[in-house]
Amino acid sequence: MDTEKPILSDIYIEKENIRQPVYNIRFHGRSGEYFKIWIVNLFLTIVTLGIYSAWATVRKRRYFYGNTEIDNSHFDYHARPVNLLLSRIIAAVFIGLYVIASLIHPILQITCLLILCLLAPYFILRSWRFNAVMTSFRNIRFNYHCHFGRGYRAILLLPLGLLAVLVVCVIAVGVGVSVVRLAYNDPYFASSAVTSGMIQLGLILVGTFFILSVQAKSVYELFFNHLAFGQKKFSVQLSYKKFIKIYSISVLIFLPFVYFGGMILSRLMTTVMLSNYYHADIIKSVFIVNMVSIYLIYLFGIMLSSAFIRVAVLKYVSANVALGDMLRFRSNITFPSYFLLIITNFLIVIFTVGFGVPLAQIRHVRYMAEHTRVIGDISLTTISAHGETKGVAVEDELVDAFDIGITL
Amino acid sequence: MRVNGEFTRAGKATKYAAYIMIDNVSRKVILVSDDTSMTYLFSEFRLSEQLGSLPDSLFFDDGHCFTSSRGVSLHNMITAKQKLGSFIHFLERRRIAVIGAVAGIIIALYFYFLIAVPAIASAVSHTIPDDFSRGLGEYTLSTADQRFLSESRLSAEKQQMVTALFRSVIPEKLKNDPLPLRIIFRDSEQGANAFTLPDGTIIITDDLVNLAENEDELAAIFLHEMGHHYHRHVLRSVISSSVLMVSVLWLTGDVHGMEDTLMASGSALFTLHYSRDMETGADEFAVRELKNQNRDPENMKAVLIRLSALQENNSNSLLSTHPGWENRLKTVDETK
Numbered sequence: 001m002d003t004e005k006p007i008l009s010d011i012y013i014e015k016e017n018i019r020q021p022v023y024n025i026r027f028h029g030r031s032g033e034y035f036k037i038w039i040v041n042l043f044l045t046i047v048t049l050g051i052y053s054a055w056a057t058v059r060k061r062r063y064f065y066g067n068t069e070i071d072n073s074h075f076d077y078h079a080r081p082v083n084l085l086l087s088r089i090i091a092a093v094f095i096g097l098y099v100i101a102s103l104i105h106p107i108l109q110i111t112c113l114l115i116l117c118l119l120a121p122y123f124i125l126r127s128w129r130f131n132a133v134m135t136s137f138r139n140i141r142f143n144y145h146c147h148f149g150r151g152y153r154a155i156l157l158l159p160l161g162l163l164a165v166l167v168v169c170v171i172a173v174g175v176g177v178s179v180v181r182l183a184y185n186d187p188y189f190a191s192s193a194v195t196s197g198m199i200q201l202g203l204i205l206v207g208t209f210f211i212l213s214v215q216a217k218s219v220y221e222l223f224f225n226h227l228a229f230g231q232k233k234f235s236v237q238l239s240y241k242k243f244i245k246i247y248s249i250s251v252l253i254f255l256p257f258v259y260f261g262g263m264i265l266s267r268l269m270t271t272v273m274l275s276n277y278y279h280a281d282i283i284k285s286v287f288i289v290n291m292v293s294i295y296l297i298y299l300f301g302i303m304l305s306s307a308f309i310r311v312a313v314l315k316y317v318s319a320n321v322a323l324g325d326m327l328r329f330r331s332n333i334t335f336p337s338y339f340l341l342i343i344t345n346f347l348i349v350i351f352t353v354g355f356g357v358p359l360a361q362i363r364h365v366r367y368m369a370e371h372t373r374v375i376g377d378i379s380l381t382t383i384s385a386h387g388e389t390k391g392v393a394v395e396d397e398l399v400d401a402f403d404i405g406i407t408l
Numbered sequence: 409m410r411v412n413g414e415f416t417r418a419g420k421a422t423k424y425a426a427y428i429m430i431d432n433v434s435r436k437v438i439l440v441s442d443d444t445s446m447t448y449l450f451s452e453f454r455l456s457e458q459l460g461s462l463p464d465s466l467f468f469d470d471g472h473c474f475t476s477s478r479g480v481s482l483h484n485m486i487t488a489k490q491k492l493g494s495f496i497h498f499l500e501r502r503r504i505a506v507i508g509a510v511a512g513i514i515i516a517l518y519f520y521f522l523i524a525v526p527a528i529a530s531a532v533s534h535t536i537p538d539d540f541s542r543g544l545g546e547y548t549l550s551t552a553d554q555r556f557l558s559e560s561r562l563s564a565e566k567q568q569m570v571t572a573l574f575r576s577v578i579p580e581k582l583k584n585d586p587l588p589l590r591i592i593f594r595d596s597e598q599g600a601n602a603f604t605l606p607d608g609t610i611i612i613t614d615d616l617v618n619l620a621e622n623e624d625e626l627a628a629i630f631l632h633e634m635g636h637h638y639h640r641h642v643l644r645s646v647i648s649s650s651v652l653m654v655s656v657l658w659l660t661g662d663v664h665g666m667e668d669t670l671m672a673s674g675s676a677l678f679t680l681h682y683s684r685d686m687e688t689g690a691d692e693f694a695v696r697e698l699k700n701q702n703r704d705p706e707n708m709k710a711v712l713i714r715l716s717a718l719q720e721n722n723s724n725s726l727l728s729t730h731p732g733w734e735n736r737l738k739t740v741d742e743t744k
Contacts, residue, residue, distance in 0.1 A: 028478070033460045036500045043509035044496075046516045050655075059459055059496075066462040073414070073423060074463070074475075076456075092654070099650050104540075139465075139473035140421045230421060355510075383421035 020328075020375050027369035029067040031362040037063060038358035054084035064365055065135065071378045078141075079134040121155040122148065132227060143228040143386050150226075154218040159211050166207040170200045205251070213247035214240060216313065224321050230383045232324045236317065246312040250305040257301025261294045268294075303346070307339045318372065327376035333367070341367050409485050411476050413463070415441045418471025428466070428474055432487050437466070439474055446472075450486070458483050458497040520655075521678045526685070529648035533640045538586050541643060545607025552603070552611070553594075560593035562614055567593055570617060570626065574610075577627045579697050582638055589634060593617070600718060602629055604636040606643050619714055627701070628694055628708035635693030641686045649679050683729045688739055695743040709740050 041056035058081045065075035094116065102109040125146045132144035177196035217238050224236040268290045311333055318331040345360035352359075415426035426441035435450040448468055456465040464482035466474045476482050483494065499505040560567065574591045582589060587608040600616035610633045620626040636642065652675045695705045716733035730736070 028461075030461075036502075036506050037460060039506050039509045039513070040496065040500045043512050043516075046513055046520075062457075062459055063462070066459065076465070095654060099654060103544075103646065103650070138421045138423055139416045139467075140419070230419075380421035385419035 023071050023374040023378055025369040025372045026069045027067055027366045029362050029365060031359045034063060034362050035358045054081040054088060057084055068369055070374055073138045076136045077134055078136060121151045124155060125151045140230045140383055140385050145226045147226060150222060154222040158218055159215045162211045162214060170203050173199050209247045209251050213243040217243040220317050229323055230385050232383055234321060234323050236321045238320060242316055246309060250308045253308055254301050254305040257297050261297045264290060264294050303342060307342050308335055311335045311338050327374055330373040331371055333371040411480055413474055413476040416473050426474060430485050455482060455486060458494055525648050525651050526682060528651055529644040532647050533643045536643060541587055541606040545605040545609055548605050549609060556598060557594040557596055560595050560614055562593055562617060573623055573626055574630055577630050582634060589637060600715060602633050604633045604642060608637050620711060624703045624707035625711040627703055628698060628711055631694035631697045632690045635690035638693060639689055645682060648682055652678060680729055684731045687730045691736055691739045692743045695740050705740055709737050712736055
């Protein structure tokens with residue numbers, strides 16, 4: 001990208017160094033204050049059998065948005081709880097239908113799941129739009145322009161297409177090896193079954209991560225390229241190469257955990273098999289300790305590799321997002337400090353039996369805010385509002401109620 | 409009263425330093441920014457709801473917006489009507505309200521999961537049509553046959569004998585059940601066990617038939633399973649786990665990741681709790697019916713003791729589907 005237009009990018013860097021002011025994002029939320037809000041929210045939600053959860057969500061979001069400041073101006077969240085309640089009821093009806101379907105017949109359950117999958121991109125885009133329109137900065141609303149064709153392509157068609165290619169490849173390897181065996185008619189070719197199994201397993205692992213990285217790239221572009229602040233559009237240019245690189249490294253991070261977990265598992269299985277063979281008793285506690293340690297190893301590996309993906313993607317995406325030609329963004333979060341945050345938050349939640357959730361949320365948002373910079377002219381003189389919140393008809397409100405809570 | 413803050417014009421993002429003068433007598437607000445000054449009636453703006461220590465905003469009907477500086481509450485200065493939101497804001501700042509909320513949450517969850525959910529499941533189970541139970545029973549049997557059950561290896565005479573005994577122990581109150589009881593024999597590599605299906609089918613494994621030393625012990629096993637059918641336990645546990653799933657989803661609609669896992673494992677513990685309650689209920693049913701049929705409940709203890717010797721010692725822990733053996737023996741004694 002940069003190499004295509006060297007002159008322009010030079011000018012830009014110069015501009016950034018000399019004239020562009022840099023703003024820190026400040027977060028004023030305090031865990032003590034938020035704990036009280038959270039606990040009252042939870043209590044009223046339970047007492048009202050979940051109906052209050054819509055009001056609780058609005059209070060929670062208003063607290064976090066309102067306490068996030070750039071240049072002494074804060075964000076705000078304007079959704080009406082009744083709209084959220086409507087969306088909750090719609091979601092509950094869907095879940096209820098799904099549960100009933102799963103009780104009646106497995107085929108009905110699968111049909112239900114398929115319909116939900118087909119509708120998912122629509123719901124996701126509508127909820128992005130809803131939350132963008134309900135969010136404001138200096139009393140100017142954000143906006144999200146839904147392009148359902150692009151949405152279906154990025155969220156559904158692209159990953160499904162790649163998945164189909166992967167399945168065909170895996171089957172082709174199996175068929176290919178069998179054909180080779182038949183052609184040579186070689187009885188000593190038995191090891192080829194193992195080899196093809198290994199190749200297939202490797203293909204599945206690499207292919208899955210490849211699909212995930214391609215999907216992540218297109219979903220981030222789908223989100224930011226149709227997001228706007230007032231009438232000013234956000235834009236982002238991302239490369240597949242970078243995403244594939246990030247996901248490959250995370251696979252490499254995860255591999256040792258797979259290896260160690262697998263080693264313990266195979267040792268344990270051998271012990272169980274031998275003890276069955278000799279009719280010896282295997283001590284139950286040994287079995288449990290082994291299983292728990294395998295689980296912990298995998299959990300730790302997943303946390304480590306997913307934290308890596310999040311840090312790398314966030315740094316990369318925020319460095320490439322721009323609001324028109326006015327604002328650019330930087331994130332200087334680092335993998336060790338972010339991972340430390342995730343682990344300590346996890347321990348806080350576990351050891352407080354859930355009552356530490358508000359503290360964990362505050363810590364997470366504060367960390368994110370403190371590590372993000374906004375570069376550019378924040379006076380925002382050329383920003384003007386879009387009129388899409390005015391004159392909302394009843395049916396629009398119904399559609400706008402799709403707050404399913406999907407976030408990037 | 410004069411309050412400093414910042415001001416944005418309708419539809420524009422540029423902010424200006426500004427201040428407002430509040431006049432509670434004539435119910436007016438005068439907004440002054442640079443060289444302009446505007447006057448609004450109290451009815452011409454909306455004041456943002458109080459939340460934590462967030463700065464308050466005035467949203468004027470013409471689209472302008474004024475936000476006070478941090479730490480200055482406009483709610484204390486503008487005497488407008490108090491709304492529900494301010495009551496909740498009042499609660500959110502009181503320590504006593506917080507302590508009350510914690511206690512209330514624990515009591516409400518306890519009541520909901522230990523009393524309300526089983527009651528709902530029991531009530532709903534009576535409204536489920538029998539055809540549904542039949543379908544579910546057939547489906548469960550065919551899956552179990554595929555997974556871990558195989559043809560019984562008991563002789564035909566033995567099977568006939570046991571079936572005759574089974575018919576003779578069916579209690580009076582189950583004789584006219586719309587879902588009639590029937591017994592089927594299967595072999596299972598998992599050892600001695602018996603299952604009740606929603607349609608009244610009771611599966612007994614060869615090992616369990618062989619484990620019983622006399623008729624009364626077999627009768628005790630049958631009556632335990634019939635107790636499950638009498639109380640419609642299978643249907644109730646299907647319903648209560650669905651209710652649990654939906655309520656956890658409903659309550660945690662806004663949390664992700666680790667909190668979800670925590671709630672899911674919590675609800676799994678409750679499912680196991682219901683399961684243990686049902687086993688105790690079935691045991692009580694069996695002991696009462698044994699006495700009605702003039703059989704000695706000691707036989708039930710004998711077969712329980714023999715079963716416990718076969719399996720690893722399961723203590724009465726939170727993580728088991730059945731109560732501990734000692735507790736089950738105690739139940740037998742107490743019901744006698």
